[in-house]
Amino acid sequence: MTDNYIRESYIFNPGSLGHIEGLTITSHGSLAVHYFGGLPYALPPVGQWRFRVPRRLPKDYRYGTATEPGKFTDGTKVCPQPPSSSTPDPSVTSEDCLQLNIWVPAGPPPKMDGHCASISTGVSSKLVRVTQSQKTWLNVFGFLASRELAAEASSNGEATGNYGLWDQRLALEWTHEKIKSFGGDPSNITLFRVPEEKAIIRQVAMFSNSTGVRPKSLPDQQLQCDELLTRLGINRELSNEEKLASLRAVPHHRLVQAQTGMEISEFRVLADDTFYPVELMDEINNGEFAERMKIRGIRLINGECESEHIMYRRWRTPRESYSAAYQRLLADFSSEVTQKIMDHYCGSSQNLPAWYNNWEDFFGRIYANIQVHHLQRGFHNALFAGGLEAGKNVFRYRLERRLDCVVEKIPPEWGVTHLTDIPIWLWGCGYQGGLSDQEKKWLKGWDESFAAFVNGDEVDWGTKNPRDMRRWRSDGDTDVWEDGVWEDGVEFWRLVNSGLEGAEEKANH
Structure with a gap:
């Protein structure tokens, strides 16, 4: 305010x-x-x-x-x-x-x-x-997982x-x-994040996001917990109860300090088969997820900013080497997924591909593909194959322009990058400058469509085919763009979200 x-x-x-x-x-x-x-x-x-x-x-x-x-x-x-x-x-x-x-x-x-x-x-x-x-x-407070915590949770039901x-x-x-x-x-709740498994939701707005990949298993998470214990000086030979008591006695600022500089720096979702079903990606791929969305009447707005990577290449970026890039991805993803990604881009040579400026640029662009561009398209493809329809259940968008007020928080040279779309949907909320009169005219149709979406009314989005994306162009006009990188996204989705060892992960819980 x-x-x-x-x-x-x-x-x-x-x-x-x-x-x-x-x-x-x-x-x-x-x-x-x-x-x-x-x-x-x-x-x-x-x-x-x-x-x-x-x-x-x-x-x-x-x-x-x-x-x-x-x-x-x-x-x-x-x-x-x-x-x-x-x-x-x-x-x-x-x-x-x-x-x-x-x-x-x-x-x-x-x-x-x-x-x-x-x-x-x-x-x-x-x-x-x-x-x-x-x-x-978020981070360690929301996503620390380990055998010690699992044993305690089991005893507490x-x-x-x-x-x-x-x-x-x-x-x-x-x-x-x-x-x-x-x-x-x-009875009409719109969620502005990733959808949860709860029937109270009717609309979901995933701004500049995707479903990602199957999360790490408990053994993967244990490596991170052990690193955290070591950085905090907590003896890993202590009993489970003593280790947890020591962790809970650490002031929160020390937990934050310890996370900074960790090799496995990102605390992420656990494939626990309770909140996150281990077979979720399989259910997305075989159409079960789309069928449940259709039965419940859940609709989705999901899209991208054209330069998501500019923001992502500033997020704990790796040093200038293949091994550093590999380790940085390993902080987010399982070793199986990380290896598939690095092999896909670098091959057996492990050299920086010629079309990237350096390893920081490489990381920012592929991380944006994982978080947004590619996996979003693979997810959409699975939803459409499962029976959802473009312009009826799924509303895709692409933004190639940003509001002038965004300069208050994000430098203009970063362009239309991650998070620059939020004030468009919230009509300048959180930005002192708000929308200019010209921007309000340009975005009037977007505003009316989003209002209809939130109200649960029919939405005139303008898209008819799976590859169609409603686009706000750099000149301020709006049109429907035929997705030019659809195949790349679908291929990448199949690479990282098909054939993973779900049964093995489930057995490790």
């Missing part, structure tokens, strides 16, 4: 949740919204509860009373993070970050005809918007690993159960 907004205290009674204090926010006479920031949706994941699945709030939990309303006028805390291009200020970081921000239209909700996110606080004339804490339970996914699921369940108290519709 910027200084352009007028904020006034607002007391609200959402029924059984108790009384809460938020803010009424207006800007230049536009539709007012009520804002509530930092509402917990789970109990604090600290102390003995670090590295465990999140716990639901008690059924009788109250945020405040009539005489002492709970004060929620700030925002969610941010999970402690290693240094990055957007490292949060230490004053807003906390392990106790399982919280939500909620924006609610002020006054009676009229029908939403457009401008899904035209108010920069992120609320339409009908939409109740809920956002989870930024970077909630809990799942192990993927805490950063379980907390997102719990946030969705809280929203589904409680949002009616704020005027929201629990």
Whole structure:
């Protein structure tokens, strides 16, 4: 929120949740919204509860009373993070970050005809918007996995690993159960991330993202945990209980420091066969996943920025060698997947391919292919083969221009790179400059289509064939582009997401 907004205290009674204090926010006479920031949706994941699945709030939990309303006028805390291009200020970081921000239209909700996110606080004339804490339970706090943690979880009757996914699921369940108290519709939830296995979702917007590859198994994750223990000076010969007690006693800032500089630096999803089914990629490939989406009526918006690699080549990039690039990919992916990727690009020579400037450029481009370009196309191909239809269930896009306001956070020389599409969908939310009048004219059709998507209405996207992508061109015009790298993506998907040893991975749990 910027200084352009007028904020006034607002007391609200959402029924059984108790009384809460938020803010009424207006800007230049536009539709007012009520804002509530930092509402917990789970109990604090600290102390003995670090590295465990999140716990639901008690059924009788109250945020405040009539005489002492709970004060929620700030925002969610941010999970402690290693240094990055957007490292949060230490004053807003906390392990106790399982919280939500909620924006609610002020006054009676009229029908939403457009401008899904035209108010920069992120609320339409009908939409109740809920956002989870930024970077909630990522890195070591959300995805550390090991045999020690698995044994403890088994004895407690809990799942192990993927805490950063379980907390997102719990946030969705809280929203589904409680949002009616704020005027929201629990039967029409749009998720702005990767879809979870939950029937409450109707729309999914995966901005500049893909499904990736099958995650690492527990033995893969154990190597990372052992490296972390060594860096923290925790004796690996201790009992399981002693090692976990030592890990939970480490201050969070030391955990963050230890992660910086680790060889296996990326804490990622575990193929646990509980939250993440080991056979998920097989089900995507054989059409079962698409069939379930169709039965549930789930629709997908998914696309790309033209220069995703510019951002990615700045993300813990490797030194200038084949082995460094291999090790950097191994931090994210299993050894089997990593070897397939490096063989695909470098062959047996292990030399830098001629069309890359250096190993940093190589890493940025292939990482962008994995995270977005190639695997997104392979995923779409599987969805279409499974019965979903372009322009009806799946809405593909490509952006070759960015908003002028993006310069506030991302240098202009980085071009239309990863994350530059977010303010388009949220109509400038989070950017002081917002959209210019010309940009609003250019994007009017996109805004109306996205509003229809969020509302669950029919969407006039303009695409008819699997290779069609709605495109915002560099000159500001919009057209439908026939995907020129479709075959490359489908081929790469088949390389990394077919024929993996799923049964063997399952046996290692």
